[in-house]
Amino acid sequence: MDLAHRKVKKGLRFTDAQGQALKNREIRICQTKHEFLFGCGGFDFVPHIMRGDENTKQITDAWLEIFNYATLPFYWGMYEREEGKPGKEFSMKVAKYLQDKGVKVKGHPLCWHTVCADWLMKYDNATILKKQLERIDREVTDFKGVIDMWDVINEVVIMPIFDKYDNAITRICKEKGRVGLIREVFEQAKESNPDAVLLLNDFNTSIDYEILIDGCLNAGVPISAIGIQSHQHQGYWGKEKLEEVLERFAHFGLPIHFTENTLISGDLMPAYIEDLNDWQVESWPSTPEGEERQEKEIAEMYGILFAHPLVQGITTWDFKDGAWLKAPSGLVRLDGSRKPSFDRLKQLVKQEWWTDTTVKTDENGYAEVDAFKGDYSISSDALKADVTLKADTETVTLA
Secondary structure (H helix, E strand, O other), rough: OOHHHHEEEHHHHHHHHOOOOOOOOOOEEEEEEEEEEEEEOOHHHHHHHHHHOHHHHHHHHHHOOOEEEEEEEHHHHHHHHOOOOHHHHHHHHHHHHHHHOOEEEEEEEEEEEOOOOHHHHHHHHHHHHHHHHHHHHHHHOOOOOOEEEEEEEEEOOOOOHOOOOOOHHHHHHHHHOOHHHHHHHHHHHHHHHOOOOOEEEEEHHHHHHHHHHHEEEEEEEEOOEEEEEEOOOOOOOOHHHHHHHHHHHOOOOOOOOEEEEEEOOOOOOOOOOOOOOOOOOOOOOOOOOHHHHHHHHHHHHHHHHHHOOOOOEEEEOOEEEEOOHHHOOEEEOOOOOOOOOHHHHHHHHHHHOEEEEEOOOOOOOOOEEEOEEEEEEEEOOOOOEEEEEOOOOOOOEOO
């Protein structure tokens, strides 16, 4: 596996605060955080932070052992159940807690036809669009500096033909068209925070999504990254499909995020189910055989994605079993105990793809460094610095 693109591999010069070379010195290089976004749904932090639920502390502490990137819910129908009363205080508290832990936070989503605000239905289409854009401006502005990454709009391929129930967003998507609506919401998000990372996100990995992305780019939509959902309740995609999907979406040249990844550690959902939400069961247990399978699949999938130069992040959707659809989709079981997949992923992220080493400088203060890109604590004797090592790093100053 070629991981050169994930590393700083070059001669770096180490100096003290006065600019003097640190000659013939042992330099300790200890990684503290990855540049790559190893993510997971941050939903388990909500009861822990908002209610002080100590039963969840074991879960959130375990979460922080692996991940540096969290997705928090901003579903409009839940965030603003009553018009004019958004849940800013609630969400801000959780987001700031994660930020203080060194975790990058993404909001999900700003526009979606599902879990939409029911109170929008009393308005005409022009007013619905106006309120949608105001909603985007409010959230992106309110959370600037705490959340600077957003799934701007979700699952647009199906949006205008979604017919399970009437909703305000499908109405305006039918009127504006897919690209027209995407352009409106992205331009508003970009205006509200010009530095934000803005994702288009979808579960549809067919040519329909490629055509949609192409249309958006031709229309000048400021897409920062392509979001690909990979809920694999009906079975692992496998190496061949993963590589095929990567090849097709890589031709746009944009960063790729696997935004919602699910691998099951129990019996698989039947293949005849078309909408995963239609699979409603009383219980869905994890099994020893399924856990062994899940561990192998996670290791292979993460390896393939981490090796691809355009992939910037992978988000495991459920940290704990029993979340969406009651599926055994987590890295920990219902009782909080850790599955083999937890240990394997932690081994990859914090050992195989992690740098903790010592180098020795020459007469000019240079040393060859081979380190994964990210944040580091670097020290020599009484001197120390917290720095970010990336491709353009040339000099590290210790004080």
